[in-house]
Amino acid sequence: MPRIEVGGPAPYPVTVERGTLERVRVPHAQVALIHDAGVPERWVRQVEQALSPALSVQVPARDDSKTVTVYADVLSQLAQAGLTRSGAVVGLGGGATTDLAGFVAATYLRGVAFYSLPTTLLGMVDAAVGGKTGINLPEGKNLVGAFYPARAVWCDPQVLETLPPAVFREGAAEAYKHGLIADPSLLERVLSPDFRPEHPAFEDTLADAIRVKAEVVTRDLTEQGERAHLNFGHTLAHALEAVTHHGMSHGFAVGYGMHYAALLSRALGGTDLSSHTRRFLAWQQPSPLPELSFDDLSPYMARDKKADDQGVRFVLLHDLARPYLARVPDTTLREVYATWQQDCTAFALSPS
Known part of the structure; x- marks a missing residue:
């Protein structure tokens, strides 16, 4: 236990x-x-x-x-x-x-x-x-x-065990995120055939994913610093949820948002981790993206809780388990958004 x-x-x-x-x-x-x-x-x-x-x-x-x-x-x-x-x-x-x-x-x-x-x-x-x-x-x-x-x-x-498969896959986004920002061992474990509630190994994987968040919030309950790293992928995700009036579920939005954040991280000189986020999206099979321009989403990103009086901040990765907060130039946000949209089309993800 x-x-x-x-x-x-x-x-x-x-x-x-x-x-x-x-x-x-x-x-x-x-x-x-x-x-x-x-x-x-x-x-x-x-x-x-x-x-x-x-x-x-x-x-x-x-x-x-x-x-x-x-x-x-x-x-x-x-x-x-x-x-x-x-x-x-x-x-x-x-x-x-x-x-x-x-x-x-x-x-x-x-x-x-x-x-x-x-x-x-x-x-x-x-x-x-x-x-x-x-x-x-x-x-x-x-x-x-x-x-x-x-x-x-x-x-x-x-x-x-009673969850619809799509709802279970949706929830895996946060566990995979914890692998990207803190415990890379979770990346393989979440995508493993053993990652199902009835498998004996599942409890330990679930507990390890929870432990990542528990350790972060123990050090920073009120998000004065490190806790913001738990929002990797969430700036775009929350915008997707808001602009669709929550027609897109949180877990699927986070899956898409993590890929955008991985591409931004690469654009700012970090290790290219987009293969991990592509692999996760292919496994997760999120609901298809609606047709949205960057300008459709940017007002919602501007109201993200990580924003301050100097603008929007994104959680990015120097490498696996090396998150940081950064402001990204608008031109970079737009250029990467175009790449992200092309990627998401190329995935040909099936509806959940």
């Missing part, structure tokens, strides 16, 4: 163990369970039986839940149920749901305990670990939020 400790001002454990949803317990008499419509009924019922929540709230699946309207509605339901400051919020679902549930916990009564039960690969490797919570605005992704770590995170690989 791999167990990863996330340090910092409020340390907490991340447990990776099959069957953990049946055994989950929290030390609170009042519990509000927030789960999304995409979670199979059997998992919702198991958690409800384990926790006996005073309130069980279903929200839309994926980013449809990360809106001001849904956020306000959930807060109202907690207030109507009489959840007190000694109560707890438990998020059960994909990364969008744990983001929303964490933000609800961070702001309801100025903060109640939060626990996370991610049910997607993307949620386990990325969203549920690190304390970032929040919702989206029409102007961009994750523009409203708070740093609010969970008290504990439980990852049950068994639930991943």
